[in-house]
Amino acid sequence: MSNADINKVMMKVSISLNDIQEFFPEMQRQTGFYYQSIAKEKFLNFSNQLGKGQIYxxxxxxxxxxxxxxxxxxxxxxxxxxTKYSSLGLGFCLSGNLEAEVIGSKVDLSxxxxxxxxxxxxxxKATMEIPARQNLFLVEMSIDSQIIKSIVEDECEQIDYSLQSLIECQDSKIYAWSGITNPAMKIALxxxxxxxxxxxxxxxxxxxxTLELVSLKLAELTDSKTENKIYKKLRADEVERIYFARDVLISNLxxxxxxxxxxxxxxxxxxxxKLGFRQVFGTTAFGxxxxxxxxxxxxxLESGLMNVxxxxxxxxxxxFSHFTAAFKRKxxxxxxxxxSRF
Known part of the structure; x- marks a missing residue:
């Protein structure tokens, strides 16, 4: 394919952001995507000639x-x-693939x-490429580091040093931690x-x-120093025993x-x-x-077959009061x- 042909199928957008809230109007201005803002929700709907989809x-x-x-x-x-603002972001890819990198750095955001x-x-500065004719579905969240700090609380010393630094706002570098989305994360997603x-x-x-997903990701980083060696030693029969343990628990509520x-x-x-359960399910047994x-x-409750x-x-x-409190927290x-809704 010639360069001329490549240019015909490549759409480019260049965005300079001081704040994440600028992303939607900038995308609308440069692409023609339909932008709508209602209260605390924003929608960016793609035009038919460019494809289908939405950013919410x-x-x-x-x-x-x-x-x-x-x-x-x-x-x-x-x-x-x-990008000219500071944030802590967590992204999950459910389908497709996203190629992204920090310009002038070895940090891979793909x-x-x-x-x-x-x-x-x-x-x-980063560049991202979204290939045509694929369904790319992402769930992303941006979290203030002080909120992360409150989640980690006393376990901060067990986390990777670079993550400790960013939570404490002591480091101006860029860090990225990639991982496999575990079953507990998939449920929340x-x-x-x-x-x-x-x-x-x-x-x-x-x-x-959203906070549950952040907590699950941080749990990986918190436990990585002590658990990684154990994870590598789990045999197939031990994984089966972990699933058996899960079945025993839910059979004895x-x-x-x-x-x-x-x-x-x-x-x-x-x-x-304990360690195997966290590896397989991304949380503790009783979690x-x-x-x-x-x-x-x-x-x-949604089935309408039982009262509270x-x-x-x-x-x-x-x-009953313990149940009500736990349900409301969740x-x-x-x-x-x-x-009453059903």
């Missing part, structure tokens, strides 16, 4: 932004961004399906994409899921075994069960159990308020 942004609260990007272009798109990237970015709520409930729900008892049941030592209880209770008290009992809560709404 929700301002969750000061310091937290959520983005859903669905690209299906007829022409390749290259975006050159001169993403492929099933992978994620945590990035600390001060002022920098699916819940974000298929959010069942509207208005204020939607807002609270998406904020909780009302009276789950202790971690030691669970390890004895599945034939692993307690230490390997997974709590997540399972909450998701099951939501589904039961019955649901609480079905997922193993003997104390979804940002009281279970009785959700029940």
């Amino acid at each position: 942004n929700l301002h969750l609260r000061d310091g937290i932004e959520l983005y859903l990007q669905d690209w299906n272009l007829e022409e390749n798109l290259i975006i050159k961004a001169n 993403l492929t399906a099933g992978r994620n990237l945590l990035l600390h970015s001060n002022a920098y 699916n819940q974000i994409i298929n959010c069942p709520y509207k208005n204020l409930t939607k807002h609270f729900y998406l904020e909780s899921k 009302e009276n789950p075994p202790s971690l030691l008892s669970l390890a004895q049941i599945v034939g692993l030592n307690e230490h390997k069960l 997974y159990l709590h997540q399972y209880k909450m998701e099951r209770s939501r589904l039961l 008290t019955e649901v609480a009992s079905a997922v193993g809560y003997s104390n 979804f940002g709404i009281n279970p009785s308020a959700l029940k």
